Amino acid sequence: MKRTISAMVGKxxxxxxxxxxxxxxxxxxxxxxNIDYINEPIKKVYHELFDEALEKYNSKQTRKDRIxxxxxxxxxxxxxxxxxxxxxxxxxxxxxxxxGTENGELAKEVLNEYFKGFTARNxxxxxxxxxxxxxxxxPHIHIDFVPFTTGSKRGLETRVSLxxxxxxxxxxxxxxxxxxxxxxxxxxxxxxxxxMERYGIEREQKGTHEKHLSVLDYKKRxxxxxxxxxxxxxxxxxxELHEVQLRLQSADTAQAELNRxxxxxxxxxxxxxxxxxxxxxxxxxxxxxVLPLVQRFKDLVRTVLVSLVKAFDKIALLRGxxxxxxxxxxxxxxxxxxxxxxxxQLHKQTRDYALLRRVFGDExxxxxxxxxxEKQQKSNxxxxxxxxxxxxxx
Numbered sequence: 138m139k140r141t142i143s144a145m146v147g148k149x150x151x152x153x154x155x156x157x158x159x160x161x162x163x164x165x166x167x168x169x170x171n172i173d174y175i176n177e178p179i180k181k182v183y184h185e186l187f188d189e190a191l192e193k194y195n196s197k198q199t200r201k202d203r204i205x206x207x208x209x210x211x212x213x214x215x216x217x218x219x220x221x222x223x224x225x226x227x228x229x230x231x232x233x234x235x236x237g238t239e240n241g242e243l244a245k246e247v248l249n250e251y252f253k254g255f256t257a258r259n260x261x262x263x264x265x266x267x268x269x270x271x272x273x274x275x276p277h278i279h280i281d282f283v284p285f286t287t288g289s290k291r292g293l294e295t296r297v298s299l300x301x302x303x304x305x306x307x308x309x310x311x312x313x314x315x316x317x318x319x320x321x322x323x324x325x326x327x328x329x330x331x332x333m334e335r336y337g338i339e340r341e342q343k344g345t346h347e348k349h350l351s352v353l354d355y356k357k358r359x360x361x362x363x364x365x366x367x368x369x370x371x372x373x374x375x376x377e378l379h380e381v382q383l384r385l386q387s388a389d390t391a392q393a394e395l396n397r398x399x400x401x402x403x404x405x406x407x408x409x410x411x412x413x414x415x416x417x418x419x420x421x422x423x424x425x426x427v428l429p430l431v432q433r434f435k436d437l438v439r440t441v442l443v444s445l446v447k448a449f450d451k452i453a454l455l456r457g458x459x460x461x462x463x464x465x466x467x468x469x470x471x472x473x474x475x476x477x478x479x480x481x482q483l484h485k486q487t488r489d490y491a492l493l494r495r496v497f498g499d500e501x502x503x504x505x506x507x508x509x510x511e512k513q514q515k516s517n518x519x520x521x522x523x524x525x526x527x528x529x530x531x
Contacts, residue, residue, distance in 0.1 A: 139341035140229040140333065142326050147223030147279055151179075154268045154279045163272050167236060170245075170271035174252060177265040179221060179283070183209040186263060186285055190295040208293070218297045221265070222284060224322070226251070226329060227277035228338070236271050243336060244276040245269065251332045252278060258328065261285060261302035 152158050155176050156168055187208045195204045205211050213220050228234055228244045235241050248269055256264055259282070266281035284302035287295045300310070303317035308324070310316045330340040417425075494502050 138337060139339045140234060141341050142329055142333075143225075143227040143230075143277075144322050144326055145225040145227075147225045147281070149221060149223040149281055151176075151266050151281065154266060154270075154281070156268075156272075162274065164236075165272065167272040170236075172245075172249060172269040172271075174267035174269070175264055176268075179265055180209050182263055182265045182283055183212075186283065187293060187295055187297075190293040194293045205293075212297050218299065220283070220297075221281050222299060223279060223281045224325070225277055225279055226325070227275055228329070228333065229275065231274040234275055236273060236276055241271070241276050243338070245271060247329070247332050247336050247338065248276060248278045250335075251329045252280070254328070255280065258325075259306060261305045 153160060155173065156163070156171065159165060159168070191205060191208050198204050209220070212218055226248065228247060229240070233240060234244045252267060252269070255267075256262075262282040262284050264280060264282045267279065269278045270276065283297065284299040285295060286298045286301035286305060289296050289298075289301070300317055303321050304310075306321070308317040308320040310320070326340075333340060490502075
């Protein structure tokens, strides 16, 4: 037996996954066969993961505007990271592994065994919601998790970061379409395939033209893959931008440091000449008090000048980087919006296509599709013939 593996980026509808509400495609009579592995409140998980690091971070802040009162809210309103991520895995499709069939029960056993090893394989992905659904067309599992990294040198020591969480598990991003996420998903597919083999199911790997998908479904999934890759890239760029902005803030404190030095010069006894002791010669006074003070001034001026030159160079460089990153972020956000719009259009086209099949029947719609393909093929052939004739006349 050969079966495909489908891995999708879920929207993370926790209430739907836990069946607090049921969509139209859910068969309520089969809901009792679902498996609810974990269903914890996400805010509780955030407190568990980040409260200690948050308290330590806030205790070091000297400025009120740098204090983070609620880390969950900070991430929820941030454009750099998502509050959590969802992976959906499915074996086969409704035609060969449907719920309510013997093969559907087999898929349930495989997915159940696969999930048992998920948390051990992924120590940096804190799962707070996981459900295996047997009340829709095909058995599938939703896994929702908070990715976190520890030992961070900026911000909270323990903080939310998909990129760093997966990097800690050995997944290093390469090209735009070979990110940490795509590498990790491929690894999880291999784990699932290994479990399938123990149950006598061989993994079927489809090429670029997946026969079991309609053209619209295939395009929709390709857009979803692009969206996932683009979201990861955008998060990386936002991380870079955030880091540059923090460094800029640090460089801009040079003026505050100058103010501190000015106060130091006015008030510190180290930079003031004492009254000459009685009976001390001018030469002795000069050597003991004046010359050391002059040397301290020279050292201070040298240190300040070096710091200023470095700070101004850094500010000029970082502002250039900051502008480049902001432009790149705007470009990526525009592209992401465009892809999301295309994805929505494909979803609508898929629904329309399904509606046509329900209303007119598969046979009628398949006939129309075949007729349209024949016309398209004839049109293409005519174009090729005209092109060949054109070149022959030349």
